[in-house]
Amino acid sequence: xxxxxxxxxxxxxxxxxxxxxxxxxxxxxxxxxxxxxxxxxxxxxxxxxxxxxxxxxxxxxxxxxxxxxxxxxxxxxxxxxxxxxxxxxxxxxxxxxxxxxxxxxxxxxxxxxxxxxxxxxxxxxxxxxxxxxxxxxxxxxxxxxxxxxxxxxxxxxxxxxxxxxxxxxxxxxxxxxxxxxxxxxxxxxxxxxxxxxxxxxxxxxxxxxxxxxxxxxxxxxxxxxxxxxxxxxxxxxxxxxxxxxxxxxxxxxxxxxxxxxxxxxxxxxxxxxxxxxxxxxxxxxxxxxxxxxxxxxxxxxxxxxxxxxxxxxxxxxxxxxxxxxxxxxxxxxxxxxxxxxxxxxxxxxxxxxxxxxxxxxxxxxxxxxxxxxxxxxxxxxxxxxxxxxxxxxxxxxxxxxxxxxxxxxxxxxxxxxxxxxxxxxxxxxxxxxxxxxxxxxxxxxxxxxxxxxxxxxxxxxxxxxxxxxxxxxxxx
Amino acid sequence: xxxxxxxxxxxxxxxxxxxxxxxxxxxxxxxxxxxxxxxxxxxxxxxxxxxxxxxxxxxxxxxxxxxxxxxxxxxxxxxxxxxxxxxxxxxxxxxxxxxxxxxxxxxxxxxxxxxxxxxxxxxxxxxxxxxxxxxxxx
Numbered sequence: 001x002x003x004x005x006x007x008x009x010x011x012x013x014x015x016x017x018x019x020x021x022x023x024x025x026x027x028x029x030x031x032x033x034x035x036x037x038x039x040x041x042x043x044x045x046x047x048x049x050x051x052x053x054x055x056x057x058x059x060x061x062x063x064x065x066x067x068x069x070x071x072x073x074x075x076x077x078x079x080x081x082x083x084x085x086x087x088x089x090x091x092x093x094x095x096x097x098x099x100x101x102x103x104x105x106x107x108x109x110x111x112x113x114x115x116x117x118x119x120x121x122x123x124x125x126x127x128x129x130x131x132x133x134x135x136x137x138x139x140x141x142x143x144x145x146x147x148x149x150x151x152x153x154x155x156x157x158x159x160x161x162x163x164x165x166x167x168x169x170x171x172x173x174x175x176x177x178x179x180x181x182x183x184x185x186x187x188x189x190x191x192x193x194x195x196x197x198x199x200x201x202x203x204x205x206x207x208x209x210x211x212x213x214x215x216x217x218x219x220x221x222x223x224x225x226x227x228x229x230x231x232x233x234x235x236x237x238x239x240x241x242x243x244x245x246x247x248x249x250x251x252x253x254x255x256x257x258x259x260x261x262x263x264x265x266x267x268x269x270x271x272x273x274x275x276x277x278x279x280x281x282x283x284x285x286x287x288x289x290x291x292x293x294x295x296x297x298x299x300x301x302x303x304x305x306x307x308x309x310x311x312x313x314x315x316x317x318x319x320x321x322x323x324x325x326x327x328x329x330x331x332x333x334x335x336x337x338x339x340x341x342x343x344x345x346x347x348x349x350x351x352x353x354x355x356x357x358x359x360x361x362x363x364x365x366x367x368x369x370x371x372x373x374x375x376x377x378x379x380x381x382x383x384x385x386x387x388x389x390x391x392x393x394x395x396x397x398x399x400x401x402x403x404x405x406x407x408x409x410x411x412x413x414x415x416x417x418x419x420x421x422x423x424x425x426x427x428x429x430x431x432x433x434x435x436x437x438x439x440x441x442x443x444x445x446x447x448x449x450x451x452x453x454x455x456x457x458x459x460x461x462x463x464x465x466x467x468x469x470x471x472x473x474x475x476x
Numbered sequence: 477x478x479x480x481x482x483x484x485x486x487x488x489x490x491x492x493x494x495x496x497x498x499x500x501x502x503x504x505x506x507x508x509x510x511x512x513x514x515x516x517x518x519x520x521x522x523x524x525x526x527x528x529x530x531x532x533x534x535x536x537x538x539x540x541x542x543x544x545x546x547x548x549x550x551x552x553x554x555x556x557x558x559x560x561x562x563x564x565x566x567x568x569x570x571x572x573x574x575x576x577x578x579x580x581x582x583x584x585x586x587x588x589x590x591x592x593x594x595x596x597x598x599x600x601x602x603x604x605x606x607x608x609x610x611x612x613x614x
Binding site for chain 2 (some may be wrong): 067068069073094130133134186189192200201243246250253254265266403406408433434435436437440
């Protein structure tokens with residue numbers, strides 16, 4: 001990225017002054033190395049978002065930002081309905097409420113190492129993954145409506161997981177204000193056979209060992225002990241969420257002229273929060289969030305079943321479940337008062353600091369676990385939200401590594417079998433349906449997640465708690 | 477002259493279709509879509525699905541066409557390898573031929589979530605041929 005347009009605020013914060021149609025500045029959290037790797041289009045997209053009606057404070061890019069559609073991936077932007085603010089499906093992304101959930105096992109690495117092949121097979125057998133895979137749950141019209149309203153709460157009521165899980169899921173397991181009636185028949189149809197499936201691409205299920213603890217107090221509050229094993233699931237709202245995004249991109253574009261919106265890029269498709277299109281999208285998007293939460297709740301249950309088939313009765317409490325493609329209505333301090341804002345996070349997670357009222361009682365002193373996905377070969381991270389983060393980017397943090405190489409390039413460079421064998425030599429077992437899919441997801445195709453995490457910490461967005469290394473990875 | 481190709485995109489995959497007519501180019505980009513998942517040569521055209529779409533402009537029609545195929549692929553669990561496309565006054569009438577996914581044989585690499593408006597283009601070349609392009613989210 002060309003740095004000449006940016007003003008350096010600190011080593012890890014750069015400012016893009018408002019110019020032309022920009023209503024607020026842009027702020028990029030990155031160091032010079034990450035900025036050098038970032039495409040110029042990221043700054044262009046940050047500026048385009050800064051020009052949307054009703055945006056407040058600034059248009060932000062997280063340290064893992066890359067060129068997205070309309071909004072950058074790693075973009076955070078908040079809009080005020082009282083200032084004619086908009087809601088944008090481009091600001092949420094196609095995989096609504098894609099996110100990560102991490103379960104604790106309490107097992108030592110050695111206990112897992114002894115049965116690694118068996119455990120990998122049990123997980124691969126139990127969790128439907130890959131293109132065209134189907135779940136065993138079929139939803140009729142009434143159950144679909146209940147799922148879209150109830151999210152993970154609905155899943156628990158159906159016997160997937162426990163009540164205790166719900167306090168460890170954002171919004172206690174269900175987004176309020178979901179409107180199933182605003183979800184099209186096509187979106188429902190796409191979900192018919194996809195409940196409880198992992199999907200494909202960058203989605204995964206990973207058994208990980210806690211390699212290093214950086215913040216003993218937060219780690220203790222989270223139940224993380226060095227040398228113990230956790231399981232992380234990265235997955236979203238499946239076909240239903242993808243179709244909701246498709247439907248509303250089209251609808252918002254068609255209505256843009258009517259709302260007097262002049263969009264420099266069609267992927268910035270948006271509508272005033274207080275318009276029929278804006279309200280319908282919010283209702284449908286929240287239903288899709290609930291679909292993702294229900295889906296990850298079911299997947300968590302299947303993972304527990306697979307572990308029990310190998311280890312017998314084991315407790316596997318949920319550490320946390322975070323979404324990184326959302327728009328949420330939140331209260332934030334700013335300009336001398338508290339106001340309700342519609343905060344878009346696209347490839348960015350919420351990161352509530354200690355004392356936040358939305359945290360469950362047993363995490364309130366520590367802060368929110370921020371789950372950052374890595375690649376099959378490197379590391380994943382658990383961070384914690386900070387108090388100062390609330391004033392920086394609406395309590396948001398990075399979400400993952402971010403690609404540095406296209407899928408086309410990756411398949412030219414690596415063979416899937418080589419990647420699997422290389423990882424096996426490093427003690428990482430892969431289970432997958434497609435070798436080409438593995439090549440496309442080769443660890444080398446991604447940025448260095450550890451650098452992203454260091455910058456996230458240096459910028460005060462979140463603090464390092466623990467680093468995780470993969471042992472088993474089930475790819476979709 | 478009819479052919480398709482993929483082009484580089486950091487997070488996702490770009491599709492291009494080329495043809496003597498716009499309808500041919502729409503058929504070719506549909507092959508490029510199948511190729512995101514698997515080699516189209518390995519997909520037998522044994523079942524057909526009718527698709528009809530209309531849109532205010534040809535770029536939107538292209539996105540709608542690809543999204544219609546993505547929907548049929550997802551809900552019928554099918555892959556497509558032959559396309560008869562007709563375009564008339566902003567209306568698209570097409571028949572897509574293919575078969576049900578067989579994971580062991582097709583080894584599908586990645587599912588496509590949606591066609592986007594990103595880098596969307598429809599161009600007529602000086603030789604009279606057409607090029608259409610679109611980035612899909614995977």
